[in-house]
Amino acid sequence: MRTKIVQGLLGCAMMMAIPAGAQIPAGMAPGSLGRNDPMPIRPDYMRTRAVISPVIHPDRRVTFRLNAPEATDVRLTGHVIGAKMHWLSPERTLPMTKGADGVWSITLGPLEPEIYPYSYMVNGAGVSDPGNRINLVEVPGDKPAYYDPQDVPHGDVRMVVYHSKATNSVRYLRVYTPPGYDESKQRYPVLYLQHGGNCCEYSWMEQARANTILDNLIAEKKARPMIVVMALGARSGPSEGLGPVPSQREGFKPPPGRQSNYDPGNLFEVDLLTGIIPFIDRKFRTLANADNRALSGLSQGGIQTVTIGLRHTDVFHWLVPMSAGAENQGDDQFMKISEDIFANPEPLKKNLKLLHFLVGREDVLYEPDKRLAEKLQSLGVKLTFQALPGMHEYKVWRRGLYETAPLLFR
Amino acid sequence: MRTKIVQGLLGCAMMMAIPAGAQIPAGMAPGSLGRNDPMPIRPDYMRTRAVISPVIHPDRRVTFRLNAPEATDVRLTGHVIGAKMHWLSPERTLPMTKGADGVWSITLGPLEPEIYPYSYMVNGAGVSDPGNRINLVEVPGDKPAYYDPQDVPHGDVRMVVYHSKATNSVRYLRVYTPPGYDESKQRYPVLYLQHGGNCCEYSWMEQARANTILDNLIAEKKARPMIVVMALGARSGPSEGLGPVPSQREGFKPPPGRQSNYDPGNLFEVDLLTGIIPFIDRKFRTLANADNRALSGLSQGGIQTVTIGLRHTDVFHWLVPMSAGAENQGDDQFMKISEDIFANPEPLKKNLKLLHFLVGREDVLYEPDKRLAEKLQSLGVKLTFQALPGMHEYKVWRRGLYETAPLLFR
Numbered sequence: 160m161r162t163k164i165v166q167g168l169l170g171c172a173m174m175m176a177i178p179a180g181a182q183i184p185a186g187m188a189p190g191s192l193g194r195n196d197p198m199p200i201r202p203d204y205m206r207t208r209a210v211i212s213p214v215i216h217p218d219r220r221v222t223f224r225l226n227a228p229e230a231t232d233v234r235l236t237g238h239v240i241g242a243k244m245h246w247l248s249p250e251r252t253l254p255m256t257k258g259a260d261g262v263w264s265i266t267l268g269p270l271e272p273e274i275y276p277y278s279y280m281v282n283g284a285g286v287s288d289p290g291n292r293i294n295l296v297e298v299p300g301d302k303p304a305y306y307d308p309q310d311v312p313h314g315d316v317r318m319v320v321y322h323s324k325a326t327n328s329v330r331y332l333r334v335y336t337p338p339g340y341d342e343s344k345q346r347y348p349v350l351y352l353q354h355g356g357n358c359c360e361y362s363w364m365e366q367a368r369a370n371t372i373l374d375n376l377i378a379e380k381k382a383r384p385m386i387v388v389m390a391l392g393a394r395s396g397p398s399e400g401l402g403p404v405p406s407q408r409e410g411f412k413p414p415p416g417r418q419s420n421y422d423p424g425n426l427f428e429v430d431l432l433t434g435i436i437p438f439i440d441r442k443f444r445t446l447a448n449a450d451n452r453a454l455s456g457l458s459q460g461g462i463q464t465v466t467i468g469l470r471h472t473d474v475f476h477w478l479v480p481m482s483a484g485a486e487n488q489g490d491d492q493f494m495k496i497s498e499d500i501f502a503n504p505e506p507l508k509k510n511l512k513l514l515h516f517l518v519g520r521e522d523v524l525y526e527p528d529k530r531l532a533e534k535l536q537s538l539g540v541k542l543t544f545q546a547l548p549g550m551h552e553y554k555v556w557r558r559g560l561y562e563t564a565p566l567l568f569r
Numbered sequence: 570m571r572t573k574i575v576q577g578l579l580g581c582a583m584m585m586a587i588p589a590g591a592q593i594p595a596g597m598a599p600g601s602l603g604r605n606d607p608m609p610i611r612p613d614y615m616r617t618r619a620v621i622s623p624v625i626h627p628d629r630r631v632t633f634r635l636n637a638p639e640a641t642d643v644r645l646t647g648h649v650i651g652a653k654m655h656w657l658s659p660e661r662t663l664p665m666t667k668g669a670d671g672v673w674s675i676t677l678g679p680l681e682p683e684i685y686p687y688s689y690m691v692n693g694a695g696v697s698d699p700g701n702r703i704n705l706v707e708v709p710g711d712k713p714a715y716y717d718p719q720d721v722p723h724g725d726v727r728m729v730v731y732h733s734k735a736t737n738s739v740r741y742l743r744v745y746t747p748p749g750y751d752e753s754k755q756r757y758p759v760l761y762l763q764h765g766g767n768c769c770e771y772s773w774m775e776q777a778r779a780n781t782i783l784d785n786l787i788a789e790k791k792a793r794p795m796i797v798v799m800a801l802g803a804r805s806g807p808s809e810g811l812g813p814v815p816s817q818r819e820g821f822k823p824p825p826g827r828q829s830n831y832d833p834g835n836l837f838e839v840d841l842l843t844g845i846i847p848f849i850d851r852k853f854r855t856l857a858n859a860d861n862r863a864l865s866g867l868s869q870g871g872i873q874t875v876t877i878g879l880r881h882t883d884v885f886h887w888l889v890p891m892s893a894g895a896e897n898q899g900d901d902q903f904m905k906i907s908e909d910i911f912a913n914p915e916p917l918k919k920n921l922k923l924l925h926f927l928v929g930r931e932d933v934l935y936e937p938d939k940r941l942a943e944k945l946q947s948l949g950v951k952l953t954f955q956a957l958p959g960m961h962e963y964k965v966w967r968r969g970l971y972e973t974a975p976l977l978f979r
Binding site for chain 2: 215216217225227230231232282286310313315317329341358364409410
């Protein structure tokens with residue numbers, strides 16, 4: 160009886176472990192709960208049982224492991240593999256080696272201290288690490304990094320339920336309130352900070368630790384205390400599971416001229432200007448004017464920064480597009496918006512307090528970003544341009560926030 | 570040039586899509602950005618490109634789809650498949666069918682309106698849906714469900730950075746503050762609500778919509794406005810990516826007598842009683858006494874509720890263990906703790922205002938839960954016991970919160 164219940168318990172853990180993952184320590188039989196009994200668990204529970212992965216070695220090598228005895232081809236992918244992950248490289252995976260126990264593994268490094276995304280390809284399909292659902296590994300250095308949570312006052316990040324008329328959906332906004340917000344009567348400037356095309360309003364926390372970066376900058380008085388608003392950028396996909404997803408209803412048609420999942424600015428532009436900003440200014444103690452309002456974002460969020468921001472310099476006086484590449488993308492919507500701006504650059508010259516382009520030096524969007532910046536400069540618009548080491552990846556954007564937040568609201 | 574940049578852009582989207590996923594509408598060539606050009610994208614980008622999935626039909630059938638042309642065996646798993654997902658059933662997957670386009674699919678239903686978890690098995694490895702990273706599908710009914718966000722005042726859920734001395738880690742607490750919290754000077758009772766063994770402090774929001782359930786109950790005056798604290802229950806795995814994970818450091822050894830990832834109460838007990846509760850009582854406007862403090866949780870969180878809660882009736886006067894099965898688990902720690910309680914049930918009789926067991930009728934833990942409840946009753950402890958339709962699954966716990974939050978602090 161005892162064995163049966165133990166089996167049941169572990170079964171429970173494993174059932175729910177696909178793919179979120181319950182970690183079973185390496186070498187420990189699932190079903191044993193720390194004991195040395197024979198395993199009562201059925202083989203099919205075993206198939207995706209998690210092993211400890213990744214394992215970080217003291218010399219900053221990292222071993223990635225996946226238990227996949229039935230697979231015939233398992234590979235490591237993600238920016239952790241380095242330059243191969245450049246999208247112009249012919250292969251963006253590294254082969255892993257199968258052990259006698261059915262666990263595939265690969266060891267990389269030593270790696271520079273950094274937070275790296277990774278995942279697996281099992282017979283051609285992308286797979287999360289069952290033991291590490293967010294698929295990030297931080298290789299620590301000798302001391303805490305600028306993005307690590309330090310012993311300083313911390314702001315909170317609020318999940319705020321937001322009924323969006325423009326997109327006809329209910330979503331979360333994530334709102335960082337700086338340390339001391341609750342205790343003060345103070346009003347704060349606001350940075351609207353947008354994620355990329357692949358994910359969600361929580362990406363800046365999950366992938367980039369935007370909140371702890373700001374905590375650290377504010378503690379060092381390098382950045383002004385500010386509110387940061389992170390909204391879901393008009394994607395149709397779910398964020399943290401709030402309500403059904405319109406694009407998944409049979410018969411769903413995206414609005415004319417738009418794809419279901421890619422909106423280069425217009426829907427989100429309406430939502431941001433007529434919905435989100437007024438809502439935030441009601442709900443939080445903001446300094447509700449353009450001098451105290453910034454817009455930034457990465458990749459798709461960078462596109463939103465130049466398309467929305469450059470057209471609304473009465474709303475935002477601070478713009479930091481990251482890896483936008485919004486010019487020369489072969490998308491008529493962007494070009495049309497850009498033409499308006501090129502034809503009448505006066506509001507930009509008059510209103511903007513900061514226009515700062517930031518992009519990875521190895522990003523294929525480096526050149527398009529540079530061309531857009533040069534075009535604007537040729538029209539007399541003042542701007543700055545910063546390239547950081549890296550590709551189209553969070554390493555650049557994480558550092559980018561750290562470098563650019565101190566420039567805002569000065 | 571234009572084609573090359575388009576290729577680059579999409580490459581970017583797809584690189585980051587593994588496994589988080591960028592949705593490409595079904596039948597649309599990736600690389601075309603809505604145009605009908607030939608696809609410039611390389612075959613390896615194609616391998617895991619997302620299709621729209623799941624597709625919800627008007628008759629409440631649901632079609633699940635995965636693009637995996639190189640796979641030889643693709644299956645659907647998760648509680649969406651119904652009774653087969655019971656952990657005592659011999660097979661907990663349904664085979665999917667491969668189409669000529671390399672997309673595997675299966676259609677289920679009609680399904681009852683509900684939120685269902687699902688995922689795929691590709692050649693034996695657990696795989697997220699690339700188009701739906703959280704792997705939940707809500708089948709909507711004719712009107713909003715009790716867990717859907719309604720047009721009522723909403724509370725916020727804060728991600729609060731917490732430095733845990735007991736576990737030597739930095740973590741997030743999630744704290745639900747009820748509607749009106751910011752505007753009032755009121756103090757509120759607190760429910761500590763724990764996740765299960767497979768995930769994290771955000772599970773109650775992501776999987777169960779704890780916050781919108783409470784919003785709805787509070788708006789209907791069925792539940793008292795309360796603060797809800799959701800902590801990471803002493804797991805060593807990462808939650809939303811805050812800091813390195815000790816168990817992943819080479820040479821990591823769990824504390825004596827404990828596994829690295831499964832702590833039945835002690836570490837978390839110390840953290841909760843000496844760290845988290847005092848921290849919450851400092852940071853939030855709580856009613857900081859046992860009459861206004863409840864403990865609940867599901868599965869592992871249910872175990873924590875009976876092990877910690879029954880031993881600390883000076884701290885919690887309201888206990889709602891869900892699917893705990895903490896008796897007869899074959900784990901000596903639980904039995905030892907239970908022996909203490911059985912030997913001296915007087916504090917339970919004297920202090921507890923509510924002890925309410927809740928479990929799925931088809932849960933294999935139903936019987937153990939019932940035995941524990943009967944044992945306590947035989948010792949003169951007053952309690953209630955509620956069984957809901959379902960297995961060891963969020964369907965039960967989501968409904969469980971809806972049923973039990975109104976019982977608290979009355």
